[in-house]
Every structure is written in structure tokens, then in C-alpha cells.
Amino acid sequence: MRVVKAINHGNKILSLRRPNENQNWFWGPLKESGLHDLVYLGYAIVPHALLMTLCERWHPETNTFHMPSGEMTVTLDDVACLTHLQIEGRMVSHGKKMLRHEAATLLVMHLGVSQTEAEKISGTEYGGFISYPKLRELYTRYLDRANKLAGTEEMEELERVRKFFVRFYLLYLVGCLLFGERSNKRIELVYLMTMEDGYAGMRNYSWGGMTLAYLYNELAVIPILNVSRKFSMCIIFSTGYIRVYNIKTSNEYYLQ
Numbered sequence: 001m002r003v004v005k006a007i008n009h010g011n012k013i014l015s016l017r018r019p020n021e022n023q024n025w026f027w028g029p030l031k032e033s034g035l036h037d038l039v040y041l042g043y044a045i046v047p048h049a050l051l052m053t054l055c056e057r058w059h060p061e062t063n064t065f066h067m068p069s070g071e072m073t074v075t076l077d078d079v080a081c082l083t084h085l086q087i088e089g090r091m092v093s094h095g096k097k098m099l100r101h102e103a104a105t106l107l108v109m110h111l112g113v114s115q116t117e118a119e120k121i122s123g124t125e126y127g128g129f130i131s132y133p134k135l136r137e138l139y140t141r142y143l144d145r146a147n148k149l150a151g152t153e154e155m156e157e158l159e160r161v162r163k164f165f166v167r168f169y170l171l172y173l174v175g176c177l178l179f180g181e182r183s184n185k186r187i188e189l190v191y192l193m194t195m196e197d198g199y200a201g202m203r204n205y206s207w208g209g210m211t212l213a214y215l216y217n218e219l220a221v222i223p224i225l226n227v228s229r230k231f232s233m234c235i236i237f238s239t240g241y242i243r244v245y246n247i248k249t250s251n252e253y254y255l256q
Contacts, residue, residue, distance in 0.1 A: 032199040079208040087208035098128030112164035129186040
């Protein structure tokens with residue numbers, strides 16, 4: 001018997017403490033990065049019958065769903081409409097092996113982690129990843145530090161802590177909602193490279209294109225019969241697409 005389970009990383013985002021909406025130092029960079037709308041993206045429950053239907057009707061050789069009315073596929077336009085993500089720009093390679101010292105450098109440079117702690121993280125997570133619990137621990141640590149520094153005269157340190165805190169959140173956001181791993185344990189550090197040119201520079205990447213490519217890769221594993229499979233949060237696009245399809249066909253039925 002084949003069992004299919006969608007990994008819902010969205011709950012990880014919803015459970016995070018966030019600054020109030022009037023805190024522009026936090027929400028401003030999110031809007032500048034072009035990823036602000038991801039904060040409101042997620043799902044609570046996906047019917048198992050829907051998942052099985054997706055499995056049965058998906059054909060990886062053409063990347064299409066075979067529906068009663070014909071073939072359908074998820075396009076960049078669908079991704080843009082559902083997520084408001086940028087669909088033009090540069091791409092980032094997924095699943096590429098990263099040396100431990102390279103991962104440690106990214107952690108120090110982009111997240112302000114000490115060299116010792118960065119080496120420990122990259123050693124534990126096989127170089128190119130950081131675990132969800134560790135990322136959450138660092139996120140909480142920096143948020144508490146920012147709250148303590150608020151209202152003091154240590155403005156330079158406060159600005160530094162806030163900058164890294166926002167980056168922790170962006171990594172969490174991307175790693176949970178767009179490129180969630182099937183292991184449900186970790187996030188790739190390669191996405192930190194998109195922050196090298198600042199928050200506005202993140203708009204130079206085709207987040208929608210990368211997400212669609214990741215979705216196709218995830219869908220490619222599920223038609224295998226008699227195998228239990230997990231696939232990640234990016235399945236929300238297929239879910240949304242099928243619902244749009246259902247609404248469309250229902251409207252056409254009633255118009256006849």
C-alpha cells in the first residue's frame with residue numbers, strides 16, 4: 001500500500017515569535033526582499049484523497065496532470081499568482097554538496113554566528129545544512145538580545161543584532177515554505193548566498209522559478225507504486241492549482 005504525506009513546515013513559521021507590525025526594522029526588509037507575502041502563505045490540512053489523486057494523475061515524463069478534461073500543469077504564472085514571488089532572475093542550485101568550511105563561512109558572514117559555533121553546526125549537519133531546532137534557537141537568542149538592547153544607547157550593536165535576526169527569519173521562511181526538505185529536519189544554507197547584495201538584491205533571484213523546479217522534483221518521486229513517500233510544502237502550489245481547476249470546472253458546469 002502506498003502512503004503519501006505532505007510535510008507541513010508552515011506550522012514552524014506560525015509558531016515563531018515576531019516583532020509587532022509597527023516595527024519597520026523587521027517588516028521593512030521583508031518587503032524589500034520581495035518575500036514578505038510568504039508570511040501569510042501556508043495550509044493547515046490537505047485531504048488525503050487529494051494527495052492520492054495528485055499521485056495518480058501526475059506524469060513526470062511530461063510534468064503534467066492528466067485530468068478528465070485534458071492535461072494540465074503548474075506554470076510560472078500560477079506560482080506568481082499564488083505566491084507573488086519573482087519569476088525572473090538568477091537561480092540557486094539545490095542539493096549541491098558544500099564543504100564544511102564554506103558552510104561555516106556563510107554562517108559567520110550572513111548570520112553573525114561565532115566561528116566556533118559555525119564550525120560546530122557545519123560539522124554536525126554535514127556542511128551545507130542547519131537543523132530547524134538550531135535555527136530556532138539562534139532566532140530566539142537574537143530576538144531576545146534585540147529586545148534587551150532596545151531603548152539603550154548601544155545603537156550600533158542593536159542594529160547589528162536586528163540585521164542578523166531578520167536574516168534568520170528570511171532563511172526560516174524560505175527553507176520552510178518554498179524548499180522544505182522531506183526529512184523535516186533541516187534547511188540548506190545555500191540560500192544565504194542570495195543575501196550577499198542586501199535585501200533588495202534578493203529580488204534578483206527567480207524565487208518562483210526555483211520553487212517550481214523544486215516542486216517538479218518533489219512530484220517526480222510520488223508516482224512510484226507500493227512505496228511510502230513524503231513530499232514537502234511546495235505541494236501547496238499543486239493543491240492551489242487543483243482547487244482553482246475545481247472552481248473553474250464547477251463554474252463551467254453551472255454555466256451550461
